Amino acid sequence: MAKRTMPVPAVRYERDANGGELLYRLRFRYCEKGRLAMLSHLEVAHYLERVVRRAELPFAITNGFSPHMRISFGGALPVGVGGTCEIFDLLLYRDVSPEEALGAVRAASVPDLLPYACERIDRRAKAASVAYPKSTYEVVFDRPVASLAVPEAVEVVRKKKTRVLAPADFLIEPPAFAGDTMTLKLVSKDTGSLRPDVLVRAMTAGTDVKVASITRTALAE
Amino acid sequence: MPQPTTDLWPRLRDLLPLAERPVRYLNHEFGSVYRTPEDDPADTSFVMVYPDTYELGQANQAIRILVNCVNAQPGMYAERAYLPAAEFADQMREAGLPLFSLESCAPLREFDAIGITLPHELAATNVLEVLDLAGLALRAEDRAEADPIVLGGGPCAFNPEPYSAFFDAICIGEGEEAMPEMVACIGAGRAAGKTRQEILEDLADIPGTYVPGFYRVLPDEEAAAWGYRVKPVNGHALPEIQKRVFEGFAQSPAWEPCIVPFADLVHDRLSVEILRGCTRGCRFCQAGMMYRPVRERSADNIVEGALDGLKQTGYDEVSLTSLSTTDHSQIKEILERMNAAVAGKGIQVSIPSQRLDSFGVDMSALVAGEKRGGLTFAPEAGTQRLRDVINKNVTEEDVFSSITAAFREGWRRCKLYFMIGLPTETDDDIRGIASLVTRVYEAAREVTPPDQRGRVRVSVSLSLFVPKAGTPFQWDGQIAPEEALRRVNLLRHSIKFRAIDVNWHDPATSFVEAVMSRGGRECCDVIEGAFKRGARMDAWTEHFRPEAWRAAAEEAGVDAEALAQRTFDLAEVLPWQHISSGVHLSYLRLEHKRAFKEQTTPDCSFGTCTGCGLCPDYGIDVETQEVRVG
Structure with missing residues (x-):
């Protein structure tokens, strides 16, 4: 009979004064552009985990039966929507300078999903997924558009259930138009959010305007 | 161009x-x-x-x-x-x-x-x-x-x-x-x-x-x-x-560059091929005949390759693949070195199949860490007689020792693969599966602490025997789909415990497999006819269209039932006889005869040559790193 061997921890976490694990939190910003805007949130999350492993950063892992990387992601982008300011947070068991960490993850990335900034943040700061509820989207059409009406209600089907959302509840300000571009500012709420692509589809329904791209260009608290 | x-x-x-x-x-x-x-x-x-x-x-x-x-x-x-x-x-x-x-x-x-x-x-x-x-x-x-x-x-x-x-x-x-x-x-x-x-x-x-x-x-x-x-x-x-044999396999680097996909794949992990070939000699198995001889990569090559691969891909799981991973002569060393190297990194090492003995369970325990999912074993047949016919050199004692070892080690679920419709199979063999599985379940409960016995699950997965070209059973017919379902039902009704569940493959797809496996050139018309009637993605249950295949066979004048179900004469010239896997036809015939005499043949990678004829023809030999023991 084989002897049961407990997994040997390769690293001993440093402890703070209260005996807690001393971990370092880094926040990365990355872009998701080109054809990779067609990736789902889960696919991007999966990818970023592998980037961190390839970069050989000293990432912390969870305790328990199924240890996994202590990484967390910002608000999800719908499939087909790109981003220039997406974020993910990573907990490290050893302090690494943001410059060094950024260099390592960039070398392990593909060009259309490339981290471009990194900073140290407080371990107790808000989680990446709720840190920035306000998003700005740039919608590029196939032609100049002077204005489009915002419908009063949008029907959303999720998990076979239909919900009716009022865009006014989510729009921070009225959409702005300049040439072929529309700027949308949406806030996500605890009760849910309105996807920009769903709103744009509703706004362009009944017109022959086509959407060339949708990109999240700014995040705000 | x-x-x-x-x-x-x-x-x-x-x-x-x-x-x-x-x-x-x-x-x-x-x-x-x-x-x-x-x-x-x-x-x-x-x-x-x-x-x-x-x-x-x-x-x-x-x-x-x-x-x-x-x-x-x-x-x-x-x-x-x-x-x-x-x-x-x-x-x-x-x-x-x-x-x-x-x-x-x-x-x-x-x-x-x-x-x-x-x-x-x-x-x-x-x-x-x-x-x-x-x-x-x-x-x-x-x-x-x-x-x-x-x-x-x-x-x-x-x-x-x-x-x-x-x-x-x-x-x-x-x-x-x-x-x-x-x-x-x-x-x-x-x-x-x-x-x-x-x-x-x-x-x-x-x-x-x-x-x-x-x-x-x-x-x-x-x-x-x-x-x-x-x-x-x-x-x-x-x-x-x-056939071609890649003679440099054992010396070639175990790390082969690979693409890291964004999508969630069926096997979304790094795979490292640690050995090629399996000469256990199961008489239904095509892979066992066509990937001969056994060639092992060295422990150094495998461990370095796997670690290099993990580093370059960023995967959090590495699977040490082959037809029979736990047969590698250095498997214990490989797993121990891998475990030590990835400790604390949230990386899982996995092996795709377990040998049916306590060594196989020991090796699984080595890589499982604290996580005990399910273990999979393939006894293939329910009675010793039929296991001898198919040359599955596994005794009932092996089955029980490995499964009780697994449940003692903390596993609570196991899956057992069986094949039905094997040559010479009778209803007694089917009842034998029920009896074996029932006793396995009882033995598993016995070694499990009383408070955890409710979690013990045994699942039985049945597939229908498909005669494969180039195997000792290439001459033997498949049973009809209706007969297959009768045997499945016989088994289901012979099992009394609810904690044992039985799953089976659709015999209609296995029928098409048998036709494609043993057909000649006349089947080109059948494939084309089926395709033109909308058949595609046949391996996907939701796309499989048996009626398209039936109509195509009829139009082509091909007796599909005969191709799948007829037992060919040993002297008959087979449609694929001009394709050689290196294993001599005379050896396949000999193995076929031994099967019907319920005689077994040992594995040449553990002992002496069994005379399949491949090594002398190619001027090569079995390449193990150390002497295999088992």
């Missing part, structure tokens, strides 16, 4: 919003290899196709190995292609978008050569879907001079006859060396301005290459006199094609 220049991406991009999972078609994964402006535009272009969707194909080792081998050679390059999902294929057809390669999004028909792997019998109509979507003639004889040369290979190539009309040339055996040779041959031929016929003749001169168009099918009497079903009609074609 000039290299592909058309970029279909702008057209594909417009269609992608209609795709269920766009990630299948995006390309740009980490590790993809692209052409650069510095590359020679005269390089021969090759695209390797897996005839199913990206999720299945990207995980396939053959595609990875062959693309790497071609890219490693000067003067040629390889790209990948997969079939789109059925619904998206329809949308592509409607939009007039042909099948494309991933890396450069170029139409397949612009490449010099297309390679399609034949992973299993149910991929037959998908081969036609690939050709049709690519805009190529389905049949090799209808292709134009400038069309790509369509190459085949893979497990099903050991009976290539049902596919013979659709391929220009088929590689028999391992492709590591053969595939670059074939691509080089096509490139040289094209550069020299040779005709398609001349290029095919050059290909036929490469060992292990079968050019079906260079043979004619013989009538029964002539075949009996000639000894093969087909006869060369071209001076370059050999009467018998011997």
Whole structure:
């Protein structure tokens, strides 16, 4: 009979004064552009985990039966929507300078999903997924558009259930138009959010305007 | 032929919003290899196709190995292609978008050569879907001079006859060396301005290459006199094609560069092939016959390769793959070294199958950490008599010792694979499965602490025996689907515990597998007829259309039942007799006779040679790192 061997921890976490694990939190910003805007949130999350492993950063892992990387992601982008300011947070068991960490993850990335900034943040700061509820989207059409009406209600089907959302509840300000571009500012709420692509589809329904791209260009608290 | 220049991406991009999972078609994964402006535009272009969707194909080792081998050679390059999902294929057809390669999004028909792997019998109509979507003639004889040369290979190539009309040339055996040779041959031929016929003749001169168009099918009497079903009609074609063996396997690096996909694959992990071949000699197993001899990579090579691979890919799981991983003579050392190296990194080491003895369980315990999911074992038959017939050299004691060891080690679930419809099987053997499983369940409960006994689960997975070309059971018929269901029901009614659940494969798909496995050239018409009636993606339950196959067989005048279910005479000339896996026909006949006498044959990698004939013919030998004990 084989002897049961407990997994040997390769690293001993440093402890703070209260005996807690001393971990370092880094926040990365990355872009998701080109054809990779067609990736789902889960696919991007999966990818970023592998980037961190390839970069050989000293990432912390969870305790328990199924240890996994202590990484967390910002608000999800719908499939087909790109981003220039997406974020993910990573907990490290050893302090690494943001410059060094950024260099390592960039070398392990593909060009259309490339981290471009990194900073140290407080371990107790808000989680990446709720840190920035306000998003700005740039919608590029196939032609100049002077204005489009915002419908009063949008029907959303999720998990076979239909919900009716009022865009006014989510729009921070009225959409702005300049040439072929529309700027949308949406806030996500605890009760849910309105996807920009769903709103744009509703706004362009009944017109022959086509959407060339949708990109999240700014995040705000 | 000039290299592909058309970029279909702008057209594909417009269609992608209609795709269920766009990630299948995006390309740009980490590790993809692209052409650069510095590359020679005269390089021969090759695209390797897996005839199913990206999720299945990207995980396939053959595609990875062959693309790497071609890219490693000067003067040629390889790209990948997969079939789109059925619904998206329809949308592509409607939009007039042909099948494309991933890396450069170029139409397949612009490449010099297309390679399609034949992973299993149910991929037959998908081969036609690939050709049709690519805009190529389905049949090799209808292709134009400038069309790509369509190459085949893979497990099903050991009976290539049902596919013979659709391929220009088929590689028999391992492709590591053969595939670059074939691509080089096509490139040289094209550069020299040779005709398609001349290029095919050059290909036929490469060992292990079968050019079906260079043979004619013989009538029964002539075949009996000639000894093969087909006869060369071209001076370059050999009467018998011997499979290729990659003799450098054991010494080749265990780390083979791979692409890290964005999509969630069926096997989404790093796989490291630690050994090739298995000579346990199960008489139904085609892989056991065609990947001989056993060749082990060294522990150093494997551990370094796996760690290097983890570092370069960022995967959090590595699977040490082979037909029988726990048979590796250094497996304990490999697993212990791997465990030590990945400790604390959240990386899991896995092995795909367990040997049915306590050693197999010990090895599983080594890699399982604190996580005890389910363990899988394959006793294959319920009685000792039938296990002797199939040469599954496993005793009832082995079964019980391994399963009780597993439950003592903390596992609470196990899955047992059985085959039904094996030659000589009777109802007693079916009841034997029920009896064995019941006793396994009771034994598992006994060694489990009382408070955890409620969690003990045993699941039984039944598959229907499919006679495979090149095995000792190639002569034996399959039982009819109705009879298979009767036996499944007999088993289900013989099991009394609710904690034991029984699952089975649809016998209708196994029937098609048997037809494709034992058919001759007449099956080309059946495949084409089924495809034209809408059959494709047959391995997907929701797409399988048995009525299309039935109608196609009827139209082609093929007695499908006879092909699948008839027991062939040992003296009969088989449709695939001109394809040799290196194992002598006389040995297969001997093994067949031993089966019916319930005599077993030992594994030559653990002891002495059993005389299959392969090693002396090739001048090679079993390559284990240390003496195997077990």
